[in-house]
Amino acid sequence: MFAQPSRRRFLQSMAAGFGTVSASGWFPALAQAAAADPKRRRHCILLWMSGGPTQTDTFDMKPNHENGGEFKEVQTAAPGLRFSEHLPKLGSMADKLAVMRGLSTKEGDHGRGTYLMRTGQKPMGPIQYPCIGSALGKQLGGDALTLPTNVSIGTYRAFNQEAFSPGFLGPRFGPLFVGATDVPGAVTNDEAGFPNLKVQYLDRADGISPERMDQRLQMWRRLQSQFVATRQSGAAGMHNEVYEGAVRLMNSEDAKAFDLSSEPEKLREAYGKNVFGQGCLMARRLIQRGVPFVEVSLGTGSTSVGWDTHTDNFNAVKDLSKILDDGWGTLMQDLESHGLLESTTILWMGEFGRTPTINPTAGRDHFPAAWTSVLAGGGIAGGQAYGATSADGNEVVDGKIGVQDLLSTLCKAIGLGSAPSNMAPSGRPIPIAEGRVIEEILV
Numbered sequence: 001m002f003a004q005p006s007r008r009r010f011l012q013s014m015a016a017g018f019g020t021v022s023a024s025g026w027f028p029a030l031a032q033a034a035a036a037d038p039k040r041r042r043h044c045i046l047l048w049m050s051g052g053p054t055q056t057d058t059f060d061m062k063p064n065h066e067n068g069g070e071f072k073e074v075q076t077a078a079p080g081l082r083f084s085e086h087l088p089k090l091g092s093m094a095d096k097l098a099v100m101r102g103l104s105t106k107e108g109d110h111g112r113g114t115y116l117m118r119t120g121q122k123p124m125g126p127i128q129y130p131c132i133g134s135a136l137g138k139q140l141g142g143d144a145l146t147l148p149t150n151v152s153i154g155t156y157r158a159f160n161q162e163a164f165s166p167g168f169l170g171p172r173f174g175p176l177f178v179g180a181t182d183v184p185g186a187v188t189n190d191e192a193g194f195p196n197l198k199v200q201y202l203d204r205a206d207g208i209s210p211e212r213m214d215q216r217l218q219m220w221r222r223l224q225s226q227f228v229a230t231r232q233s234g235a236a237g238m239h240n241e242v243y244e245g246a247v248r249l250m251n252s253e254d255a256k257a258f259d260l261s262s263e264p265e266k267l268r269e270a271y272g273k274n275v276f277g278q279g280c281l282m283a284r285r286l287i288q289r290g291v292p293f294v295e296v297s298l299g300t301g302s303t304s305v306g307w308d309t310h311t312d313n314f315n316a317v318k319d320l321s322k323i324l325d326d327g328w329g330t331l332m333q334d335l336e337s338h339g340l341l342e343s344t345t346i347l348w349m350g351e352f353g354r355t356p357t358i359n360p361t362a363g364r365d366h367f368p369a370a371w372t373s374v375l376a377g378g379g380i381a382g383g384q385a386y387g388a389t390s391a392d393g394n395e396v397v398d399g400k401i402g403v404q405d406l407l408s409t410l411c412k413a414i415g416l417g418s419a420p421s422n423m424a425p426s427g428r429p430i431p432i433a434e435g436r437v438i439e440e441i442l443v
Contacts, residue, residue, distance in 0.1 A: 042140075042343045042344060042345055042378045042379060042413070042414040042415050043140070043287045043291070043292055043293070043294075043340070043343060043344040043345070043378075043414070044136055044140070044292065044293050044294075044344070044345050044346075044347065044410070044414050045283050045287070045293075045294050045295070045296065045331070045344060045345070045346045045347070045377075046132065046133065046293070046294075046295040046296070046346075046347050046349075047280075047295075047296055047297075047298070047324075047328060047346060047347065047348040047349075048118075048295055048296070048297045048298070048299075048349070048350065049297075049298050049306060049307050049324075049348065049349065049350035050114075050156040050159065050297055050298065050299040050300075050305065050306035050307065050308075050350065050351075051110070051299075051305050051306030051307035051308030051309070051350065051351075052110075052113070052306075052307050052308060052350045052351050052352045052353060052354055052366060052367075052371075053307040053320075053350045053353065053354070053372075054307065054309060054313065054317055054353065054354040054364050055101070055353045055354070055370075055371045055372035055389075055393075056068070056069060056353075056354070056356050056364070056393050057069055057071050057084055057313070057314070057317045057321075057364075058083065058084050058087065058317075058321065058372070059083055059084075059099045059101070059372045059374060059385075060099070060101045060371075060372045060385075060389060060393065061073040061082065061083075061084060062356065062391065062392065062393050064391070065356075065391055065392055065393070067356035067357055067358065067392050067393055069313070069314060069358060070314045071084050071085055071086060071314070071317075071318075072084075072085040073085070074091065075091075076090075076091035076092070076094035077091060077092050077093065077094045077095055078094040078095045078097075078382070078383035078384070079383075081094050081097075081099070081383060081384065081385060084321060086317075086318055086321035086322065086325065087321055087324070087325045087329075088325060088329075089325045089326065089328075089329025089330065089333075090324075090325055090328060090329050090332075092329070093329065093332050093333070093376075094382065094383060095382050095383040096332065096341070096376050096377060096380070096382040096383075097374055097375070097376045097380075097382045097383070098374065098375045098376065098380050098381060098382050098383075098384055098385075098386060098441040099372060099374050099384070099385040099386070100372060100373045100374065100375065100385075100386050100387060100399075100401060100406065100438075100441075101372050101385050101386065101387040101388055101389055101396075101399070102370070102386065102387020102388065102389070102396040102398065102399035102400045102401050103349075103353075103370075103371050103372060103373050103387075103396075103401055103402075103403075103406065104368070104369055104370055104371070104396050104400050104401070104402065105117070105352060105368040105369075105371075105402060105403055106368060107122075107123070107351070107352065107368055108352055108366040108367070108368045109366070110159040110160070110308070110351060110366075111123070111159050111160040111163075112160075113351030113352045113366075113368060114159045114160040114163045114351040115160050115162060115163040116351070116403055117349060117350070117351050117352075117403055118131045118132055118163040118164070119131055119132065119163060119167070119432070120132070120403055120404050120407045120432050120433040121432075123160075127167075127168065127424065127430065128162065128165065128167040128168055129167045129168070129430075129432070130165070130166045130167035130168065130169045130173065130422065130432075131163060131164055131165060131166065131167070131175070132293075132407065132432075133150040133152060133175050133293045133295050134150055134165070134166035134167065134169050134173040134174060134175065135169070135173075135422060135432050136150075136292065136293045136411070136414070136416075137149030137150035137173055137292055137293040138169055138173045138422070139292075139416055140292030140293065140414070140416070141292050142290075145290055145291070146249055146252040146254045147249065147252075147254045147257065147286065147289055147290065147291050148175070148176040148249075148291065149173060149291065149292050149293060150166075150173060150174070150175045150176065150291075150292075150293045150294075150295075151175060151176045151178060151283075151286055151291055151293070151294045151295070152164065152175035152176065152177050152178070152294075152295040152297070153178045153179055153197065153275075153279035153282055153283065153294065153295065153296045153297065154178075154179050154180070154181050154187075154197075154275040154276055154279045154296055154297040154298070154299060155175075155177050155178075155179075155180045155181065155182070155295070155297050155299065156180070156181045156182045156297050156299025156300065156305070156306060157180070157182050158182045158305075159351070168422070168424050168425055168430075169422060175295065176199065178197050178198070178199055178258065178279075178282070179195065179196075179197040179198070179275055179279065181275055181297065181299040181300050182299065187275055189273075192265070193273045194260070194268060194273055194278060195273070195274065195275050195278050197258070197260065197275065197278055197279065197282055198258065199249075199255075199258050254289055257282070257285045257286050257288070257289045257291075258282065258285075260278060260281055260282060260285070263281060263285075267281070267330075267334070268281060270326065270330045271326060271327055271330045271331070272322075272323055272326040272327050272330075274323055274327075275299075275300075276296060276297070276298040276323050276324070276327045277323060277326055277327035277330070279296040279297070279327070280296050280327040280328065280330065280331040281330075281331070281334070282294075282296075283296050283331065284331060284334050284335055284338065284340070287335070287340055287344055288338065288340065296327070298320065298323060298324060298327075306320075306350075307320060307350055307354070309354065309363050309364055310359070310361065310363040310364070310365055311361040311362065311363040312361070312362055312363065313354075313358070313362055313363045313364050314362065328346075328348070331346075332346070332376065332377065335377070341377050341378065342377070342378050343378050344377050344378050345375065345376070345377050345378045345379050345380060345410065345413045345414045346374075346375070346376040346377045347373065347374075347375055347406075347410055348373060348374040348375075348376070349373035349374075349406070352366055352367060352368040352371060353367045353368065353370065353371020353372060354366065354367050354371075355367040356392055356393030356394055357394075369394070369395065369396075370389045370390075370393065370394060370395050370396045373406060375409070375410065375413065375441060378413065378414070379412070379413030379414060379415065379442055379443055380413055380441060380442065380443065381440070381441050381442060381443045384440075384441065386399050386401075386438060386440060386441050387399025387400065387401065401435075401436070401438065402435060403433070403435075404433035404434055404435030405435035405436045405437075405438060406435070407432065407433040407435060408433050408434070408435035408436065408437050409435075409437050409438045409441065409442070411433075412437045412442060413442055
């Protein structure tokens with residue numbers, strides 16, 4: 001099940017023998033632990049791979065089988081752990097990565113798979129579940145934070161809009177979208193070739209002075225207070241709270257977190273001159289300022305919608321791997337140099353994997369039965385692979401897990417343990433996931 005034995009994992013196993021922690025769910029019980037030790041709370045970065053990344057050409061290669069494809073498998077810095085040749089930076093930091101090779105789900109449609117992986121719930125029924133960023137941002141955020149608790153960068157939402165929403169938690173916990181890649185013309189490049197990742201409506205309109213802006217806000221607040229006072233529903237109050245939050249951010253020093261121009265050009269180039277790479281740099285800046293949850297999407301590729309590589313898989317994945325490796329690899333190095341890696345947990349995943357079998361157009365198709373996600377950074381015992389697939393990659397033969405197991409493990413890694421349920425508007429507590437925590441990959 002594991003890539004190689006280690007003294008750390010041996011000690012973890014011994015500790016587990018003395019007192020195993022029960023995994024009753026992602027959000028049903030550990031408000032007590034989080035409250036008792038708030039310093040253990042960490043930040044989280046989700047690296048979302050729209051389209052479904054191919055595990056066979058990244059983290060679970062099959063070099064001795066016809067399904068293996070064109071890429072070489074190479075040894076990483078962690079003994080016994082091998083990745084694609086096109087992920088050298090990540091390979092050099094493999095001791096901080098735990099590769100989950102036994103992920104298995106049942107949704108092979110983009111929209112349904114996106115909803116399942118981003119909420120932990122099947123895309124059915126009357127309840128609008130919050131996305132993972134909204135759920136975790138709510139748990140980890142504080143009232144004193146000027147910035148949003150949940151920021152989504154380079155977002156590609158075309159497959160399923162609801163999978164990116166705060167659901168029943170309401171707009172207060174909705175993501176702040178920056179540089180959405182599914183909006184035509186939303187991202188342009190500056191003179192140096194770097195994408196302009198800006199928050200919409202953060203600046204005053206042209207021709208509006210600070211004094212005139214203050215007058216407008218005073219008028220708006222008088223009208224709004226009268227409106228909210230006569231409305232008993234929570235929607236009016238929530239709208240007012242979101243608006244006031246936007247105003248506070250506009251006038252805050254924290255807004256500078258979205259301005260990447262102050263970063264050294266050499267560092268920006270190391271991240272990559274693309275939305276994902278610069279989004280990873282922005283994620284580090286936001287984590288520095290206390291934002292609890294940041295998502296960075298790799299939603300578009302040179303020949304496909306993200307990782308949806310039904311045709312010409314190997315050329316597309318080679319390009320995508322370069323973008324991924326530069327952005328993610330530099331992010332981890334940058335977090336570490338700022339003393340933030342041990343307090344930041346990173347989750348890499350998409351909506352499903354891709355078929356080990358190569359189709360007649362040199363592509364790989366949708367495949368939820370046996371695929372890979374990766375956890376890294378704070379709270380993670382890296383340098384290992386948990387789970388295994390068969391020689392042809394078509395089935396999980398060891399360490400099979402589902403989405404709720406993955407999310408439960410993530411929640412434990414960021415210091416929430418089995419955190420409390422979210423309350424629906426009806427007053428009913430709804431756990432986000434009730435999976436098994438994979439203790440073997442946690443520190």
